[in-house]
Amino acid sequence: MEKVEKKNENPLYLEIYEYYKNLILLGRMKAGEKLPSIRRCALERQVSKTTIESSYMQLAAEGYIHSVAGSGYYVSEVNFEERKRIAPSYQQNKKQEKPLYDFVSSTVDPKSFDFELWRRYMKSALRNTERLVAYGDPQGEYDLRVALMNYVNEARRVVCSPEQIVVGAGVQSLLGILCALTDVRNPICFTGHEFKQGQAVFKDRGFDIYYRRTFAKDLSFLKEKKAKMLYTFPSHMTPWGEVMSMKTRLELLSYADKEDCLIIEDDYESEFRYYTRPVPSLQSLDGGQKVIYIGGFSRLLLPSLRIAFMVLPVELMDIYQEKGRYYNQTASTAEQIALCQFIRDGHLKKQIRKARKIYMSKSQELGRVISEVFKEKAKVLPNEGGFLVPFEIKTTLSIKEIEERASKAGIKLRVAEKLSHEGWIYLILSCSGVEEELFKESMSLLKDVLFE
């Protein structure tokens, strides 16, 4: 603590504090022994009584001495040895080095985001002194919620009031709150992406969880599990962006009505539809009766910008007022203010168009390069949207061999085990984390190591 001491405002009282502390620690003053009265001590040392008082207060606060009413201060009994231990501090084995070509990562393409513009918005947001010195609205800044309401209403036809919108630092934070509102609703089914992070939140809350990649058209999966909640990605059911058909949507919603099942609609990557227009959100079809709509900006803006939001159905609003308000806001106020203005000024919509263009051409280009490089050895499969390029390669290698050879060459990729079949291995590459200029060399390299 030396440093702290040197900087301390009052060295004098500390000197006296240290003096007695040492006497006690060295055993020169024994438990029960009386300290000189404040008056006497002050006289002896030619310092003010307040100084001595402070020293004694400090010694007492730390339990070295205690005062006996009307009599004075006495040394306390404390076994100091008992606590002389050092923590065996925990060391993790360092993380492995970055791959040369990362076709798995979910980073966004720097080209897709205008950092200069965002810095300007953050800069002006950081001028809102009055709002930044306070805790802000636990539910999220009101003006941001209004902006979000208008945005999702126009883009996704979501029907709601700002009071139904809850802002949070990422989907998991929102699900944490949602669990507190719906803990009577068990079990919950997940379909589409496995979304382990989402399942973890519900699992840790004691929910029973069932996962199936797709539920049968007749929804038998939900019926047999008696699902009270369903977590689904209607705009992006598979890595390559299949959407839920209108027919299934309507069936799902009438099931939700009949069985009192809440549907959590994670509108993940709905903006990244390349060839078809976004399909209306479940929330819009249902008028917000049974659907909890979840939206975020990880892909659209930056993953490091931790702002997501959920739209609660009216039936959850009362319990949110009761339980939700105990959850402080997790998203940074400054970033909320910046995002609000960013949306108001129409930049979010521009950003969507820009990002969509970039990723559409990138995923097309990656597909083209794969066909060109692998020729008849690969079948590139259609990609409806998103960032992933799915393709099959004709090979006798095992999945393990493929992954090993690739990673030896510095290529990180994902093999879809379930979709691979005799003689064909199914790969899914994300185009977002690798620069377009590197597609050719990385795929040629991959071909070499797989077909050497």
Add this chain to the structure above:
Amino acid sequence: MEKVEKKNENPLYLEIYEYYKNLILLGRMKAGEKLPSIRRCALERQVSKTTIESSYMQLAAEGYIHSVAGSGYYVSEVNFEERKRIAPSYQQNKKQEKPLYDFVSSTVDPKSFDFELWRRYMKSALRNTERLVAYGDPQGEYDLRVALMNYVNEARRVVCSPEQIVVGAGVQSLLGILCALTDVRNPICFTGHEFKQGQAVFKDRGFDIYYRRTFAKDLSFLKEKKAKMLYTFPSHMTPWGEVMSMKTRLELLSYADKEDCLIIEDDYESEFRYYTRPVPSLQSLDGGQKVIYIGGFSRLLLPSLRIAFMVLPVELMDIYQEKGRYYNQTASTAEQIALCQFIRDGHLKKQIRKARKIYMSKSQELGRVISEVFKEKAKVLPNEGGFLVPFEIKTTLSIKEIEERASKAGIKLRVAEKLSHEGWIYLILSCSGVEEELFKESMSLLKDVLFE
């Protein structure tokens, strides 16, 4: 959706899409009816087959039509009326207007924080493109964790490695993760501040919770409840900043050892000790065996800057590796980067000294003004640290009357019901949210309305 349409990249295919969609919606094409083949349709309309294909894909995606292998596209059966509903959007009754003098709020004094300096750090943080386009470390940026390790080690003697530090957007986010690691440890006891937000997290996770303002010196409270965890504020046990004596600390730690009880040390406002030096943290006394140390920056920097951290004991590290990694980071990466540099450059320590000075003089001044204004009608009680000025006023008014009269006058204050006694009402005012210049007029006003 008009707006979205206008902006769409491919109006031509949409035209055709709309054409058939309307035919179907208007019933001019009935379920089962066949659409013209893509070839024929393309010829008739003099557009490319791809365009027609896109239109049909869109219609199919939305469930208006379906394809029959080898035969073509047919109109599907869908009941569109079923879903024509509008959500009764939820309206909250507006929040009441801001009080004139808020002596309850936990906002920080704008004078205590150098916004210009922070803006500079944020600006440079926002230049780390490569780090901002990625998700970042779920546990918190590594360099920030190193900076935090050094800071808590120097300031609070906390012993740990960066691997033991978990960063999150506020204490609740951290407790949410902690619950997942300790859900076998029931019940949990809370002492000191009631900290409803903290209790809510554990309650919603199904923990049994017991609260007592203070546990008896012999820790009988913990013993009788068979506490498996204790949540406590050793540096700030009461609103006016009493600290836990060294004696109690040592007893507590040996109890924790014997009974395998984890202690959550919320080091809330440890920096704001005015007359005595900070007491060593429990974690430092215990060498990090049984103590989870929690620190934050709401008061030190800005409440709107959502960054807190916890130091896990070694015994929780393995389960954290297993379960914790499913929880994404909630704190903004940009703000983590800025804070890291801010700490490295020594600004945090400067900030502590600056803020401590400000709040020390403010709380002293408020106490002085109260004595001066209320004279013999009030007893100002000593304040060891923090932001709160406790005092008693001699009155026959009921607590309710006092609160009503005050709020009518635009003064928001807190009455400590449990501490009030016959003829004396116990008030606790926070000095942080009101400017020093307003102390005199607000207290005079309060006196007038209470003693008119």
